[in-house]
Amino acid sequence: MDGEDLQLSLSLQTIETDLQISTQPSTSDVEMRMNPRAIDMNRIPTPTPSGFDVEDVVSSPNSSGGAFVAGKRTSAEREENEGGGGGGGGRMSDEEEGETTRKKLRLSKEQSAILEESFKEHNTLNPKQKIALAKQLNLRPRQVEVWFQNRRARCCENLTEENRRLQRELLELRALKRSPHFYMPVPATTLTMCPSCERVETSENQTPIPSRQQIRL
DNA sequence: GGGGGTACGAGGTTTACCTCA
DNA sequence: CTTGAGGTAAACCTCGTACCC
Structure with missing residues (x-):
């Protein structure tokens, strides 16, 4: 093998190594599944105009009357929100809209930064982490959960994109090597x-x- | 072993909000 | 200043899977 062949071979190796980028969840996902119900703190208190009292979530996880459940929304909650909606994403009746119209609240830069930092450490959250983060950011645990879901989705998109690009590059390089x-x-x-x-x-x-x-x- | 209930994540969709021409 | 188009991301949905009872 001469020098140029060696160079090309090394490039191909690099690309093939890069293509091994995994889109699988981190081990924290597995850890969480090992003991998914170690903490049952998913109940969320009734929202108030000024937001949720996250403290309430932590301090009284077993109090009664919780219609909201972070993570999996209960069927009761869905019925509440959908109001005869049907397919395509749960439309609400005019009557309900006043109270439960989903308002999108843009997260502040500080909140986003903290979430990003947390995401860098582990891209999934166990319930305890979720509650703690929600408390820290003064958000609902559900919001933290949604943010992580969306963040993982974007991350996966980028990896998929990168993977496709590298695949193309690899094919090109292989073709070049043959001709x-x-x-x-x-x-x-x-x-x-x-x-x-x-x-x-x-x-x-x-x-x-x-x-x-x-x-x- | 299998059904019911619960909880989670992935992947996709909807839509409020923002930016900019 | 207003407005409409397009982009972004928060919120939501369905589905598959894992676990427990």
């Missing part, structure tokens, strides 16, 4: 060629070379 007379546009961050010495390098900090500069594999 020795093929000229490949430079993938800037991985392979560049020094215009003066015509050596292929893998520096990330090289200045971009003109589009006509191509690598002969």
Whole structure:
């Protein structure tokens, strides 16, 4: 194997390694499932105009009368909210709308930042963490849960996108390897060629070379 | 072993809210 | 200043799965 073949092989290895990016949930998911009902603090108190009293959730998880349940909404709650809605997402009657119209409250930057930090540590939450975070952010646990669900979804989208891109790149590189007379546009961050010495390098900090500069594999 | 109940996450949809031309 | 289009993300839904009784 000569130097150029080695370079290409290394690039392919890198890409193939990158393609192993997993979209599976973290181990915290498994941990949570090991003891899903260790804490039953999902009941949420009745909302007030100024928001939920999260303290109430923590201090009195077994108090009666809770129609809301974080995580899985109860069928009773669904009936309450759907009001004869049907498919497509639970429309409410005019009568109910005044009280239960879903208002979207944009999270503040501070709240988002804290949620992001928490997400970096673990992309799933056990009930205890959820309650604590909700308390810290003065949000409902359900809101924290929704945020994490949506965040995971976005994260997965990005990984899927990246995976597709790398798959395409891998196919291209493999095709190039098979056809020795093929000229490949430079993938800037991985392979560049020094215009003066015509050596292929893998520096990330090289200045971009003109589009006509191509690598002969 | 299997049914019912509960809880969770994934994936998809709806829609309030925001930005910008 | 107003308004409509398009984007973003919070809230919601269904479905599959795991666990317990």
